[in-house]
Amino acid sequence: MFESQNFLFTAETTPDVSTDLAASAGRVDDLVGVADAINVTDSPNSKTRLSSLLVAAEIRRKGLDVILQLTGRDRNAVALESELLGALSAGVNKVLCLTGDQPPEGGPKAVNEFNGAGLIQLCNTLSQGTLSDGTPIKAAKTVYPGAADDIYQHLDNENAAAGLLRKIEDGAGFVQTQYCFDLDVIKAYAKKLSETPAFKDRKVLVGLGPLASAKQADWMRKNLWGVNISDDIVQRLEQSHEPLREGEAICEELIGELMQLPEIGGVHLMGPNCEKRSARIIARFRS
Numbered sequence: 001m002f003e004s005q006n007f008l009f010t011a012e013t014t015p016d017v018s019t020d021l022a023a024s025a026g027r028v029d030d031l032v033g034v035a036d037a038i039n040v041t042d043s044p045n046s047k048t049r050l051s052s053l054l055v056a057a058e059i060r061r062k063g064l065d066v067i068l069q070l071t072g073r074d075r076n077a078v079a080l081e082s083e084l085l086g087a088l089s090a091g092v093n094k095v096l097c098l099t100g101d102q103p104p105e106g107g108p109k110a111v112n113e114f115n116g117a118g119l120i121q122l123c124n125t126l127s128q129g130t131l132s133d134g135t136p137i138k139a140a141k142t143v144y145p146g147a148a149d150d151i152y153q154h155l156d157n158e159n160a161a162a163g164l165l166r167k168i169e170d171g172a173g174f175v176q177t178q179y180c181f182d183l184d185v186i187k188a189y190a191k192k193l194s195e196t197p198a199f200k201d202r203k204v205l206v207g208l209g210p211l212a213s214a215k216q217a218d219w220m221r222k223n224l225w226g227v228n229i230s231d232d233i234v235q236r237l238e239q240s241h242e243p244l245r246e247g248e249a250i251c252e253e254l255i256g257e258l259m260q261l262p263e264i265g266g267v268h269l270m271g272p273n274c275e276k277r278s279a280r281i282i283a284r285f286r287s
Contacts, residue, residue, distance in 0.1 A: 001036055001037060001065055001094070002144065002173055002174045002202075002203045002265075004036075007259050007265065007266050007267075008036045008037075008203060008205060008265055008266030008267075009034075009035050009036050009266060009267060009269070009282040009285070010035060010036055010037045010038065010039060010067065010176070010205060010266065010267075010268045010269070011028075011031055011035050011038050011039070011268070011269045011270075011274070011275065011278040011279070011282070012038065012039040012040075012041060012268070012269065012270045012271075012274070012278075013027050013028050013038055013039070013040055013041070013055075013059075013275055014040075014041045014044060014049060014272075015040065015041075015049040015050035015051070015052055015055045016049065016050055017047075017048065017049055017050070018050055019050070021050065021054055021055065021058055022058070024050050024055045024058075025055050025058035025059050025062070027275050028059055028062070028064060028275055029062070030275060030276050030279035030280075031064060031275060031278065031279045031282070032062050032063055032064045033063070033064075034279050034282050034283050034286060035064065035278070035279070035282055036065060036266070037064070037065035037066060037067050037094065038059060038064055038065070038066055038067070039066075039067045039068075039069055039096060039176070039268070040052045040055050040056040040059065040066060040067070040068055040069060041069050042068075042069045042070055042071045042074075042098070042100065043071070043074065044101060045101050046073065046100070046101050046102065046103040046104075046107060046108065046110075052068060052069065052070075053068065053083055053086055053087055053090070053092075056068045056087065056090070056092045057086075057087075057090035057091075057092060060090060060091050060092055065094070066092045066094065067094040067095070067096050067146065067176075068087050068092050068094065068095050068096070069095075069096045069098060070083060070084075070095050070096070070097060070098065070119060071098045071099065071100025071101075072098070072099055072100060072111070072112055072113060072114035072115055072116070072118060072119055073099065073100030073101070073102065073103075073110045073111065073112060074100070074108075074110070074111055075111055075113075076111050076113045077113055077114070077122070077132055080113075080114060080119070080122060081122070081126065081131050081132065084122070084123065084126055084143060085126070085137070087143075088126075088141045088143065093141060093142060093143055093144055094143075094144045094146065094174075095119070095123055095143055095144070095145050095146065096145075096146045096147075096148060096176060097116045097117075097119035097120045097123065097145050097146065097147065097148075097172070098116050098119070098148055099112070099115040099116045116147065116148060116167070117147075117166065117167055117170060119145065120145040120147060120167055120170045120171055120172050121170050121171070123143040123144075123145035123171065124143070124145065124170065124171040126140070126143055127140075127141075127142045127143050127171075128140075144173045144174070145171060145172055145173065146172055146173060146174040146175060146176060147164065147167040147168070147172035147174075147175050147176075148175070148176055148177070148178070149164050149175050149176070149177045149178070149204075150177065150178045150226045151177050151178065151180040151185060151186060151189045151206070152178075152180070152185065152226050152228065153226070154188075154189050154192055155185065155188065161192055161196065165196060165198060165199075168198050168199065168202055169198065172202070173202065173203075174202060174203045174204075174205065174265075175202060175203070175204045175205065176205045176207060176268045177204070177205065177206050177207045177268070178207050178226050178227070179207045179208065179209065179220070179224070179226070179227045179270065180206055180207060180208070180228075181208065181228070181229050181230065181233060181250070181254065182228060182230065183254060183257050183258075185228075186206055186258065186261070186264070187261065190261045190262075190263035190264055191263075193263040194262075194263050199263070200263075202265075203265035203266060204263065204264055204265050204266075205264075205265060205266040205267055205268040206258055206264055206266075206267050206268065207267075207268050207270055208251050208254055208255065208267050208268070208269055208270070209251065209269050209270045209271035209274060209278075210244075210247045210248045210250075210251045210269070210271060210274055210277040210278065210281060211229075211233070211237060211243075211247035211250060211251070211271075212243065212244055212247055212271075213237055213243045213244075213247070214234045214235075214237040214238035214243065217229045217233060217234050217237055218234055221234075233250055236250065237250075244277070247277075248277060248280065248281055251269070251281055252281055252284060252285075255267055255281070255285065269281065269282070
């Protein structure tokens with residue numbers, strides 16, 4: 001998928017707190033045949049959800065490519081390697097490697113034996129046919145690890161580009177960013193990417209999403225780290241008689257602009273319960 005010259009569209013789903021596997025996997029039905037792949041989140045906000053690996057395997061059977069999100073927060077090396085072997089056995093070979101949202105004080109214990117960068121290295125070890133202790137893997141397969149990035153970090157942190165470059169050099173084959181609704185910031189980010197040859201061989205997908213209302217947008221910019229949403233966007237949503245449609249229109253306008261930037265290889269659409277809305281947005285660009 002990431003070797004394609006096409007502009008890519010990925011979306012996101014979060015499993016339910018439920019034992020109904022079909023229901024969690026069925027949330028993405030509108031994206032089958034529309035999106036290039038779907039990310040399955042890994043217990044976001046350090047809250048228990050139905051196994052992301054089980055949901056990813058079920059979605060894969062529907063014919064939709066899957067990017068399994070995997071955090072180092074909850075598992076040691078043994079558990080992470082088992083999870084990766086399970087993913088490969090189910091035909092899930094793309095993994096977004098994350099450190100993970102950390103639990104609050106007094107919450108569940110975090111393991112944190114691996115951060116996102118360490119997970120990228122672990123994926124590459126398995127791709128070479130062994131576990132981290134050197135044990136050979138029967139019927140070994142290649143894992144394609146990806147890195148997360150925060151676009152805004154690149155504006156005021158001179159080490160941000162070097163940190164992302166290290167992940168690329170460690171084997172990250174693609175990048176998916178946090179939310180960014182600011183076109184000028186994305187253009188500045190794209191310019192920085194263009195200055196480093198290593199990024200030219202990697203797909204960079206910018207995080208966007210269909211905002212639901214001015215209230216949601218305002219909450220996001222005040223409570224989610226690294227998310228900046230302009231007053232103009234909040235005002236557009238506030239003044240609209242159809243804020244849901246307006247949120248999709250804002251997202252589509254940004255996508256149209258990003259498609260003109262050669263350094264940007266696609267978009268990753270996120271948001272709570274946004275599978276159907278993401279499918280509508282992608283379908284408009286596919287028609």
